[in-house]
Amino acid sequence: MIREQIEEKLRAAFEPVFLEVVDESYRHNVPAGSESHFKVVLVSDRFTGERFS
Numbered sequence: 001m002i003r004e005q006i007e008e009k010l011r012a013a014f015e016p017v018f019l020e021v022v023d024e025s026y027r028h029n030v031p032a033g034s035e036s037h038f039k040v041v042l043v044s045d046r047f048t049g050e051r052f053s
Contacts, residue, residue, distance in 0.1 A: 002035040030038040
């Protein structure tokens with residue numbers, strides 16, 4: 001459920017060409033079923049011309 005909410009908000013804000021949201025909560029010491037740690041890969045034209053360090 002949280003993953004889907006994250007995806008919705010990112011799609012609305014960035015109109016991504018590619019979006020991957022992975023729930024990595026299982027890799028952390030949290031109760032089973034927790035949705036607390038996510039990895040996001042996002043490619044969007046909105047980043048064109050931006051500098052990243």
